[in-house]
Amino acid sequence: MKLLNAGGRLWAEYEGGFFDVAESSGGRFDPDPQAIFDRWAEFRDWVSRNRPAGTGSPATSHLGSPVPRPRQVFAVGFNYADHSGELGAGIPARPLLFPKLPTCVSGPADVVTLAGAQIDWEVELVVVMGKYARGVKADTAWRYVAGLTVGQDLSDRAEQFAGETPQFSLAKSRPGFGPLGPWLVTVDDFADPEDLAITCLLNGEIVQESRTKHLVFGVGTLIEFLSARVPLLPGDVIFTGTPSGIGFSRTPPRFLREDDVLVGRIEGIGDLVTRFEAGKEEG
Structure with missing residues (x-):
């Protein structure tokens, strides 16, 4: 469904x-x-x-976003080995979690304002919770999931790397920086929800391509890790991480521009199309 x-x-x-x-x-x-x-x-x-x-x-x-007002939005960093490699980082020993502010959520019909000159893409499989979860074990975690959708963890790289240490949450939480869609697909619609093709296209060019079976920490492990520390609420959102191919890691770096068309595609879900408009660059 x-x-x-x-x-x-x-x-x-x-x-x-x-x-x-x-x-x-x-x-x-x-x-x-x-x-x-x-x-x-x-x-x-x-x-x-x-x-x-x-x-x-x-x-x-x-x-609009199939989850327009989640109470909590979590994201996972370095959760594909090839993405860690393109950034010169090691594979984490345990999940690296950070919050995206819920006000960043947008939908397929929304045009995202580019808040600077270094806005980057990150296609991700997104999990939406359908049941309160606290202290859940990985082998039962899928029972708590309502469904899956496509997301883009858009990132302001200038903001992210402006200080001595990276700033994840604010750099990834500007208005519109959490597009979700085009719809939510329930878990029972997938033959294997843990192995889905994931692709990102920029103006028709494939810039990211992988399968979700390559997640370092799968959905069950992420839910176990999170629910051991905080309660997960119905309608909460988890961005599970992005594969290699982001703009920041390219030589030279490549970033989103006005009128670009960004497509996030996941097998069994569909295409999330995101468009952009110019915005005022902040100091």
Whole structure:
């Protein structure tokens, strides 16, 4: 099943048809796409019992983030060995986690303002939680996941490396720097959710290409690590890391420009298309 934020309303694609969740449920579920995660088990049970038929077509030209207002957004650094290698870093012994501020989240229809001259791309598989998780073990972690989507961990490299030590969170949390979409795909739709092709294209050129089986720390390990330290809430988002091919590591470095078209593509999910406009560079 796919969940869509179409014009601010929650739609779902189920067995080949699209339905407006609030209308099809007779108002049982809220039209707000974010609200469904707090009632995720109830929603999945309702769908399985009622098998709702298609009721129309969502406005796919106006898609928002399938998770528009997560309470917590986590990201993982150096989680593909080839990405660590291109930055001259070693493979971490345990997950390197940092927060992206929730206000960075944007959707497929949003145009991202470039806040400087060194804005970089990082395509990532993004996990969305469907259940409160605390002290969860890796071998049961997938039971707590609502679904998967595509994300870009956009990064202001000038801000990130301006000081004596790298500044991760703020450099990656400017408005729009967490695009998600085009929709959320539930875990049961994947033959193997741990081995998906992941690709990033810039103006049609492939700049990143890998498979999620190459994650240093897989989804289960990440959820175990996080939930041992903080509670994970329904609708929380985890960016799982990016493979090699970022702009910063190129010779010469390559960064995003106005009117660029960035496509994040993950097998079984689809294409997240992000467009850009010029912004005022800050000091």
